[in-house]
Amino acid sequence: MRPTLPILAIALLLAAPAFAQQLPVEAQDGDPAVDVVEPGDDPDAVESAASGVPLEEIKRYVAVYNAIKEAYVEPVDDKALMGSAIRGLLLDLDPHSAYLDRDDAEAFDEDTNGAYDGIGVEVQQLPDGKVKVIAPIDDTPAARAGIKAGDTIIAVDGKTLTPASAEGQGPLRGEPGSTVKLTVVREGEPKPLQISVTRGTIKVASVRGRMLEPGYAYIRISAFQADTATDFESTLKRLQAGSGSGKLRGLVLDLRSNPGGLLTTAVQIADDLLDAGGIVSTRGRTPISDAKFSATPGDLMQGAPVAVLVDAGSASASEVLAGALHDNKRARVVGSRTFGKGSVQTLLPLDNGDSVKLTTARYYTPSGKSIQARGIEPDVVLQPEGKEAAAAHADYAEALLPGHLQGDEEVAGSNAGDVLEGDAPIAAALAELKKPAVSASASVERP
Structure with missing residues (x-):
């Protein structure tokens, strides 16, 4: 099943350099770019026309560049200054587009393969660093030290974070066994918390599972990596074999605080639980950004009910999987509103080993709804209990x-969810599995 998905992932990667070459020559409607150059024109104008960038903007950039070179309080290396300029091109686009130097690009690849040296946390760098x-x-x-979804790290080892802190692999990466002190809001x-974390080699087992009670299984997916779909299938088969009858009566699929990862992996797991129907589509400005994924026959759960557990930390590929199962009425979604990262990032390698991580498309669920800045709203809304309730939202x-990139269905002020911890949400999801089948659009609030 799904023999074409790895091929598609490779095709997208191979197409990235050609895609990158197209980007600078595209002009928006109304751009005053010069499209036709006559012989004898100013060489600067010729270069401007070739790049599709207005000449006046080039001159303004050069003026600022020269001012820094001549008048900044300390000398600035040309390479460093140009690197800062390139990063600045991406900084204000959206929170997920970024320039990655060679080390960062390698670290990005390591994350998808599930092994790297650091503290083990998925983060988003803010514009102020x-x-x-x-x-x-x-x-x-990070998890053992008590770092939580929604925390903001403002300093590392007493040094306040700035945009320059992200250069290289960043201050959170480091040798296994070394200790880093985080200042966390x-x-x-x-007041800010001081949390010490001892770095390690992070080998993330992204899937684990157990039986909740006879006939009902629980599978936790913490991230979507290269081998996550294979691990999900083997874990599910093991639990089915251990049930006695070889079949399960229901499955709780826990995606809480799963920050996402590889789209193709989430698509494969959705396909494992669907016999037919759409899974996700992507839409962008260029043909290579448009894609549509659909399920193939073969539901590994053989129609047994599924409950998907989500919270505010469930993002990106987690939302794709939850949305696919929800829109196909294959599962009930239980928990709190998800993070709302509904954009696609393409890694565009450059000739010097660096890469550009560029937002190129938006995700849409099978019903055509955008995830961006909206998230997935659960069928059954859970709220935190006890002393953690006040801080969870x-x-x-x-x-x-x-x-952030504007969402198609964004509603200001109504998009934040709760972080749900502990076993109580699992018990609530299990209770949903035991209920008679109801419409996936029903919504119930629970304490």
Whole structure:
């Protein structure tokens, strides 16, 4: 099943350099770019026309560049200054587009393969250099030290984070066994927390599972990596074999605080649980950005009910999977509104080993709804209990990130969800599995 998905992923990667070459020559409607150059024209105008960039903008850039070179208080290396300029091109586009030097690009690849040296946390760098935690990865130093989704890291080892802090692999990466002290701002805490984390080699087992009770299984997916779909299938088969009858009566699929990962992996798992129907589509400005994924016959659960557990830390590929199962009425979604990262990033390699991570498309669920800045709204809404309830709602959502890409169905102020921890949400999802089948559009609030 799904023999074409790895081929598609490779095709997208191979097409990236050609795609990158197309980007600079595209002009928006109304751009005053010069399209036709007559012989004898100013050489600067010829170069401007070739790049599709207005000549006046080039002159303004050169003026600022020269001013820095001549008058800045300290000498600035040309390479460093140009690198800063390139990063600046991407900084104000949206929170997910970025320039990655060679080390960062390699680290990005390591993350998808599930092994790297660091603290084990998925983060989003903010424009001021501070770092927002999307989610700590299960059973990593960050999770064990108490780092939580929604935390903002403002300093590392006493040094305040700035946009320059992200250069190289960043301050959170480092040798296994070394200790890093994080200054963390957390909603509900009167002052920043000081949290020490000992770095390790992060080998993330992205799938684990167990039986909740006879006939009902639980599978936790912490991230979508290259081998996650294979691990999901083997874990599900193991649980089915251990049930006695070889079949399950229901499955709780836990995607809480799963920050996402590889789209193709999420598509494969959706396909494992669907017999037919759409999974996700992407739409962008160029043909290579448009794609549509559909399920093939072969539901590994053989129609048994599924409950998908989500919260505010469920982002990107997690939302794709939850949306696919929800829109096909294959599963009930239980928890709180998801993060709302509904944009696609394409890694465009450059000739010097660096890469550009560029937002190129938006995700749409099978019903045609955009995830961006809206997220997935659960069928059954859960709220935190006890002492953690006051701090769990941390205004934590894509829609609240500075400079975020506008969502098609964005509603200001109503997009933040709760971070749900502990076993109580699992028990609530299990209870949903035991209910008679109802419409996937029903919504119930539970304490």
